[in-house]
Amino acid sequence: MKRKTILITGAAGFLGSYITKILFEEGYQLILLIRGKSNVGAMERSLEILSQFGMSGYEYGTLQDSIEVMEGDVSERYFGLNAWDYLRLAETVDEVFHCAAVIKFDSDSWDMLTRTNVIGTQHVARFCLTRKTKRLHYISTAYVAGKRRGTVLESELEQNQEFNNNYERSKFEAERGLFAMHKQYLLPCTVYRPGIIVGDTLTGFTKNFDNIYVFGKSLCRLKAHISRDFQKKDGGTISRTHPSCLEIPGDKYNTVNLVPVDYVAGAIVAISMRRESINKTFHIVNPSPPTLGELAVWMMAATGFYGIKIEPIYKFQDRKQTLHEKTFLQRIGAFLPYLLGEPCFDSSNTRDLLRGTGVECSMITGDFINKCIQYAVEVDWGKNDPNKPLTLCERRN
Secondary structure, eight states, rough: OOOOOEEEEESSSHHHHHHHHHHHHHOOOOEEOOOBBBBBHHHHHHHHHHHTTTTTOOOHHHTTTTTEEEEOOOOOGHHHHHHHHHHHHHHSSSEEEEOOOOOSSSSSGHHHIIIIIIIIHHHHHTTSSSSOOOOEEOOOGGGTTTOOOOOOOOTOSSSSOOOHHHHHHHHHHHHHHHHHHHHHHHHOEEEEEEEEOOOOOOOOOSSOTHHHHHHHHHHHHHHHHHHHHHEEEETEEEOOOOOOOOEEEETTBBOOOEEHHHEEEEEEHHHHTTGTTTTOEEOOOOOSSOOOHHHHHHHHHHHEEEOOEOOOHHHHHHSSHHHHHHHHHHHHHGGGGGSSSSOOEEHEEEHHHHHTTOOOOOOHHHHHHHHHHHHHHHHTTTTTTTTOOHHHHHHHH
C-alpha cells in the first residue's frame, strides 16, 4: 500500500524534531519544510534533527526514499516556493503537521508573531485546501486560555479572556482562523494544545531555554555571585554583599503545567492516528502538575541557591525590593504571570484516545528538574552543544 506522505513545518524546532523522529520511525514518507537560518541551510538543519536522536550513522543518501527536505517559510505566500514546487507539494502531501511557530513573550514581537503564528497558519490552511484536501494537525498551546481560571475545556476557545502576552494572543488568533476555515471549507483539522514543554524524560535534552530554564539560569548566576563573595584586588580583599534570601511573587499552591517533550510528541502522534480525533481539540497537559512551591524546592536543589521564598503578590508589592530581586525579576519578567495562577486544563479527549496506547505523562520530580537544569548547564544554556552534528560537507569528507 502507498505510504502516507506527511509535510512537517517547523521540523527543526524542539517539538517538531521529536514529532519528525516518531513519524520517521513509523515509516511515513516525510517532507520537511525547513526555514534556512543565517548561514545554515535547510539540509544542514535536517541533519541536525537526525543526529539529535543518535541517527548520525545514516548518510543522507540512504534517507532519500523516506525524507525530502525543502527550504521554505510558512510566513511567506506559497511558503516562498516557486509555483511548480508548491503545486507538486500540494498534489503529493496527504497530511500536514504544522509545528512552525515563533515563541516570544516580549511586547515588541507582535509583528513577528503575527507573520508566523497567525498569517503563517492561514497559509498552511490554504495549502491544505489546494489541489486536494489534506488533514491538518495544528500545534497550539494550552495557554490560549490566557488569564482564565477554573476549569478550561478542550472544546472552549473564545471566552472573552485576556492574555498574559502576545504569544498567547497569536496562538488564539491562529486557532480562531482555523475554526473559520473549517466552518467555511470543511477543512479537517485537529488542534493540539500542549502545556509548558520542558526537557526529555530520560536525558533532560532541550533546544528551548525559556520557561523554567530562565529561572534556573538566573539562580545559577546568583549562586556564582555568592561564590565570588571575596576577591583579590590590589593585594587586598573586598567583601561583596550577597542575598541570603530571594523573595519572588507567586502562589506556592498554584500549579505549573510542565510536560516533557517526548510525552507531548508521543501523545500527538498517537492521537493523530485515531480517526476519532478529526475536528477535535486535545489538551496535551500534565494530569498531575507540580505546584510552584514544589518547583521552587527542586530548583533550589538543582542550582545550589537555597534562598528562594515565595510571597503573595500583595506582600511583595508592599515592600521595597532589593537590587538582586529587581535584577532577578527583570530577567524573568515575561514569565511572572505564570507564577500567579493558571487554569485547570481538562483533558478528557486526550485521556480517551490515549487509553490503551501506553503513552503516559511521567511525573515531574526533583530528579527530573535536576536532570533538565544540569543538561542546560552542560551546554551553557544553549551556547555550546557537545553533541552538535557534523555538517553535510564534513560528513562527505
